[in-house]
Amino acid sequence: MMQTSDILEKLDIPRHKLYYLEQKGYIHPKRVPRGDLEAREFTEEDFKKIQAIWKYLKRGFKHKIAYRKATEELNKLAKEKKETMQIKENQQLKIKGRVVVGQSMKELTSMKIGGKTDLFVVPQDLDDLKLVLSFCREKDIPFFVIGNGTKLLMRDEGFKGVIVKLGEHFKSIKNEGKRTRVGAGVNLSTLIDFTTERGFSGIESLSGVPGTIGGAIVRNASAFGEDISQRVLSVKVLDKDNNYLTLSKKDIGFDYRSSVFLDNKDWVIIEAELELWPRKKEEIVLRLEEIRRKKVLSQPISFASAGCIFKNPPPYSAGFLIQEAGCLGMKIGDAQVSLQHANFIINKGNATARDVLRLIQEIKRKVKDKFNISLEPELEIV
Numbered sequence: 001m002m003q004t005s006d007i008l009e010k011l012d013i014p015r016h017k018l019y020y021l022e023q024k025g026y027i028h029p030k031r032v033p034r035g036d037l038e039a040r041e042f043t044e045e046d047f048k049k050i051q052a053i054w055k056y057l058k059r060g061f062k063h064k065i066a067y068r069k070a071t072e073e074l075n076k077l078a079k080e081k082k083e084t085m086q087i088k089e090n091q092q093l094k095i096k097g098r099v100v101v102g103q104s105m106k107e108l109t110s111m112k113i114g115g116k117t118d119l120f121v122v123p124q125d126l127d128d129l130k131l132v133l134s135f136c137r138e139k140d141i142p143f144f145v146i147g148n149g150t151k152l153l154m155r156d157e158g159f160k161g162v163i164v165k166l167g168e169h170f171k172s173i174k175n176e177g178k179r180t181r182v183g184a185g186v187n188l189s190t191l192i193d194f195t196t197e198r199g200f201s202g203i204e205s206l207s208g209v210p211g212t213i214g215g216a217i218v219r220n221a222s223a224f225g226e227d228i229s230q231r232v233l234s235v236k237v238l239d240k241d242n243n244y245l246t247l248s249k250k251d252i253g254f255d256y257r258s259s260v261f262l263d264n265k266d267w268v269i270i271e272a273e274l275e276l277w278p279r280k281k282e283e284i285v286l287r288l289e290e291i292r293r294k295k296v297l298s299q300p301i302s303f304a305s306a307g308c309i310f311k312n313p314p315p316y317s318a319g320f321l322i323q324e325a326g327c328l329g330m331k332i333g334d335a336q337v338s339l340q341h342a343n344f345i346i347n348k349g350n351a352t353a354r355d356v357l358r359l360i361q362e363i364k365r366k367v368k369d370k371f372n373i374s375l376e377p378e379l380e381i382v
């Protein structure tokens with residue numbers, strides 16, 4: 001506790017100014033009856049407040065403005081202090097893999113959009129992953145697992161919590177006859193190269209889908225009439241209490257662009273077992289070439305995007321409805337409806353999540369007006 005004399009001496013503020021601040025209710029020091037005089041006691045907080053107000057008064061600001069400016073300044077400092085403390089707390093997470101404070105989500109998504117996440121972690125192995133999950137559980141911090149971020153729209157405000165991306169241990173592939181065990185962090189393209197090399201077929205139609213196995217299972221990735229669920233035998237999961245679960249195909253509830261994992265966001269897929277069948281390598285390669293040719297012709301792959309934005313409402317394709325509703329090339333900010341594929345929104349440079357969301361609303365409105373059909377986004381907004 002400081003006395004009036006301490007304040008006067010430390011801040012070199014005239015006594016009448018100090019009284020005035022109290023009279024106006026800008027500061028509330030404690031009154032201490034002492035003999036027939038009433039003295040004042042000031043806390044460290046009072047001191048900082050008076051110091052900040054006095055700084056502006058000395059510069060000639062009026063009392064009210066000096067008080068407002070001082071309050072803003074102190075609030076800003078308090079916020080920064082809180083954030084620094086949070087960052088320090090987050091750094092207590094000691095894992096072998098990467099831990100990044102304030103990672104931009106633009107760099108983790110194919111849309112190249114999004115604010116910062118409090119923490120981005122790449123657990124290198126299962127022990128790391130368990131540590132991350134325990135850390136989040138104990139501190140009650142939200143977490144979100146990403147694959148390659150190719151089906152996500154991350155908000156401009158960023159993610160308050162931990163973004164988890166699986167590291168090296170989760171990128172192994174083992175092939176025993178028709179059964180292939182594949183880590184959730186493996187890219188679909190890597191898996192296709194691996195199985196093609198060994199003469200196993202069944203996932204060629206997913207060639208060119210830029211996601212991981214984890215993301216492909218969660219969103220039941222599909223192309224040209226085939227989806228990954230057709231090849232899945234089982235999926236191994238770690239839940240947030242660090243228990244292992246093995247889900248058979250029927251437990252996974254595969255549907256169009258969805259699975260049980262969309263409703264259980266605290267499960268982390270670790271690996272999957274797929275069933276593929278032997279086929280001549282040359283035949284697989286020919287099929288892959290055909291698929292890739294079709295993709296290049298139909299999708300704007302040279303622009304940042306998150307694939308198709310809306311689900312197809314049977315019997316129509318969303319792309320057809322969007323095109324017929326006159327949305328082709330429609331633009332808000334740097335977000336544009338692709339001229340090549342109407343169900344793609346591309347980021348032409350500096351699009352924000354807000355731009356994309358407004359464009360989605362506009363497309364929905366136009367399609368509803370023209371066809372009385374409500375399009376449903378398949379893009380996940382985080």
Ligand SMILES: Cc1cc2nc3c(=O)[nH]c(=O)nc-3n(C[C@H](O)[C@H](O)[C@H](O)COP(=O)(O)OP(=O)(O)OC[C@H]3O[C@@H](n4cnc5c(N)ncnc54)[C@H](O)[C@@H]3O)c2cc1C
Pocket residue numbers: 110144145146147148149150151152166184185208209210211212213214215216217218219220221222223261262267268269270299300301305306307308380
């Ligand atoms: C140019 C382009 C073309 C595309 N073409 C197609 C296409 O033809 N067909 C198609 O279906 N999709 C397509 N997509 C969309 C996308 O690539 C797929 O949906 C893909 O499967 C998403 O995988 P991801 O690893 O990027 O997942 P993310 O987008 O990172 O995540 C998707 C969901 O999976 C969850 N997730 C990811 N990994 C795990 C894990 N290990 N454990 C728990 N949850 C996890 C996330 O939390 C999120 O809910 C395309 C995208 C682009 C950019």
